[in-house]
Amino acid sequence: MKKYILFGSYCENVLERRTPHRDAHLAGLKHQQEVGILITLGPTQDLTKVFGIYEADDEATVRSLIENDPYWQNGIWTEYEIKEWIQAIG
Secondary structure: EEEEEEEEEEOHHHHHHHHHHHHHHHHHHHHHHOOOOOOEEEOOOOOOEEEEEEEOOOOOHHHHHHHHHHHHHHOEEEEEEEEOOOOOOO
């Protein structure tokens, strides 16, 4: 399986705006982790960026997961970029 990294941005006032969507967002991430697609994901300390690592068959799978996440659908994540990643040291 290929590995992909996610770089994205959060909206303004993220702490307030994410509240109604947080439980669904975290449940989805937990499921992705349980099935082995999501390795890790989280915000930067200043809550402006999100970073994640996925393991999937293709980039389209990762894009689908991101675009179906409540944070993307409700404008909490405002933009994202995916890059295939080569893990040099594990």
